[in-house]
Amino acid sequence: AALPGPAPADWVKAPLDPAVRAVLVGFDEHFSYAKLCQALRYLLRGGPDCLLVGTNRDHRLPLEGGAGIPGTGCLVKAVETAAQREAFIVGKPNRFMFDCVAGEFPVEPARTVMVGDRLDTDILMGNACGLTTLLTLTGVTALDEVRGHQDSGCPARQDLVPHYYVDSIADLLPALGE
Secondary structure, eight states, rough: OSSSSSSSSTTSOOOOOOOOOOOEOOTTTOOOOHHHHHHHHHHHHHHGEEEEEOOOOOEEEOOOGGGGEEOHHHHHHHHHHHTTTTTTEESSSSSSSHHHHHHHHHOOOOOEEEEEEIIIIHHHHHTTTTEEEEOOOOOOOHHHHHHHHHHOOHHHHHTTTEEEEEEGGGGHHHHHHH
């Protein structure tokens, strides 16, 4: 998306597709001010009947060596701020995704393991859905953070505590071969 003209007055005159009834915010390495303007215009035009949906709220995506890049949550927050409304998040930790899968397949929560590297998305969703949770320490979460939640006595923080943890997903490979 490009801004249609040099001035803000030009930006609000660009035609909008009348069929658009939702704005979906996901990972977009080409996110721009023009796209933010377009999203806001659709949301203002449609009002509450135009859905604002986000894929997730991850604030940072970890890379090797401890580096990281901004996550999709940064983009979701930008659109929420402009629109002055909250997005419905379909990804973790919202159970929407799990409910969709469980509605299509015979999932037994007691026999299902949620494996992830983030407490605030993967582990929180797994615990909320009644799954066994397994944290891998290869992402953004350190074991000290888990212990802090575990020792806090706060029920909301307890929801972030996994049942098990491994240093790396590779630690599971021997068990999967059995």
